[in-house]
Amino acid sequence: MRLLTHNMLSSNIKGVVNGFPLRIEAEKVLEKNVEMNSDFLKKMFEKIEWKAFVEASRGMGYTELPEEADSSMLDSDEFLNRFHHALLELHLEEGALVCPETGRRFPVRKGIPNMLLHEDEV
Amino acid sequence: MKLKELEGHLGSLDQFPNPKIELEQYPTGPHIASRMLFLAENSYDDVSNKVVADFGCGCGTLGIAAALLNAEHVLSIDVDPESLEIASLNAEELELDMDFIQSNIMDLRWRGPVVDTVIMNPPFGTRKKGADLEFLSAAMKVASQAVYSLHKTSTRDHVKRAALRDFNARSAEVLCELRYDVPKLYKFHKKKEVDIAVDLWRFEPASHQS
Numbered sequence: 001m002r003l004l005t006h007n008m009l010s011s012n013i014k015g016v017v018n019g020f021p022l023r024i025e026a027e028k029v030l031e032k033n034v035e036m037n038s039d040f041l042k043k044m045f046e047k048i049e050w051k052a053f054v055e056a057s058r059g060m061g062y063t064e065l066p067e068e069a070d071s072s073m074l075d076s077d078e079f080l081n082r083f084h085h086a087l088l089e090l091h092l093e094e095g096a097l098v099c100p101e102t103g104r105r106f107p108v109r110k111g112i113p114n115m116l117l118h119e120d121e122v
Numbered sequence: 123m124k125l126k127e128l129e130g131h132l133g134s135l136d137q138f139p140n141p142k143i144e145l146e147q148y149p150t151g152p153h154i155a156s157r158m159l160f161l162a163e164n165s166y167d168d169v170s171n172k173v174v175a176d177f178g179c180g181c182g183t184l185g186i187a188a189a190l191l192n193a194e195h196v197l198s199i200d201v202d203p204e205s206l207e208i209a210s211l212n213a214e215e216l217e218l219d220m221d222f223i224q225s226n227i228m229d230l231r232w233r234g235p236v237v238d239t240v241i242m243n244p245p246f247g248t249r250k251k252g253a254d255l256e257f258l259s260a261a262m263k264v265a266s267q268a269v270y271s272l273h274k275t276s277t278r279d280h281v282k283r284a285a286l287r288d289f290n291a292r293s294a295e296v297l298c299e300l301r302y303d304v305p306k307l308y309k310f311h312k313k314k315e316v317d318i319a320v321d322l323w324r325f326e327p328a329s330h331q332s
C-alpha cells in the first residue's frame with residue numbers, strides 16, 4: 001500500500017468521528033521505483049492532507065519531507081523528488097493501520113490492508 | 123497501447139478458480155474490459171495520469187487495464203481475499219504497481235475526493251437485490267471526475283433515474299450496449315453459456331472538482 005492510498009482512507013468503524021489519519025505501524029516497507037510525473041504531483045499536492053502525509057512517511061521510516069509545504073515549493077526539483085518518493089515509491093508491505101480514535105488495528109499483509117469490519121463495528 | 127494489445131494482455135489473466143455465487147463473481151471478459159477502458163481513455167481522458175479505483179475488482183481485470191493505459195495510481199478493492207490474491211499476482215505478472223484493499227465497498231470511508239475515476243463491474247443484483255445500485259451510490263461519492271460501470275440493459279431506466287435523482291449525478295449516459303458472456307460457472311446454470319445484454323455507463327458526479 002502506497003501513502004497515496006493511506007491519505008485517502010479514514011477509519012470506517014461505526015461511531016468513529018475523527019477516523020483520519022490512520023496511524024501506521026510498519027514492520028516491512030518496500031521501495032519500488034516509478035517514473036516521476038511532475039504534472040501529476042502538482043495536481044495531487046492540492047488534494048493531499050500534508051500533515052497526515054508527513055506523519056505517515058515518518059511511520060514508514062522516511063524523514064526527508066518538510067513539516068510544512070506550500071505550492072511554491074513545487075518549483076524545486078529536490079522537493080518534487082522527495083514528494084514523489086514518499087507518495088508513490090514507498091509501500092507498506094507488512095504492518096497495520098490503526099484507528100486514531102479506538103486503537104483498533106487493521107492488519108496489512110502482503111501489501112493489502114484488511115479493512116473488513118466485525119459485525120458490531122458496521 | 124492499441125486495443126488489440128490491451129485485450130491480449132487481459133486475456134492472459136488468471137480468473138476465479140472457485141467462484142462464489144453469493145458475491146456474484148463473474149469474470150469481466152477481456153473483450154468488454156478492454157473496450158471499457160479504451161473508451162474511457164481515448165474519448166474522455168479519464169485514465170492516464172489519473173487516480174483510478176476499481177470497485178469489486180475480483181481478479182483485477184479492470185484495474186489492470188487502467189494501469190496498462192498509464193493510470194498513475196490504481197486502487198482495487200474487493201471483499202474476497204482469494205480474489206485479491208489472484209489480482210495482485212496478475213498485476214505482478216505484468217509488472218504493474220497497484221494498490222489493493224480488502225473491504226466491503228459500502229463500508230469504506232474516504233477522507234476526500236482524491237479518486238478521479240471509478241471503474242467497476244458491480245454485481246448485477248440478481249442474487250442480492252440492489253447490490254448494483256449500492257455500488258453505484260458508493261462510487262458516485264468517491265469519484266471526482268467520472269464513474270464507469272456495467273449494468274443489465276433491462277435495468278436502464280431504473281439506473282438512470284437512481285443516478286440522477288438519488289446519487290446526485292450531473293449526467294448519466296449509456297456509451298454502448300455490450301454482450302456479456304456468462305460461462306457456465308455455477309450448478310444452477312442450465313445452459314452452457316448465456317449472453318446477457320449489458321450497458322456501459324458513464325456517470326459524472328455533480329460536484330465536479332479537479
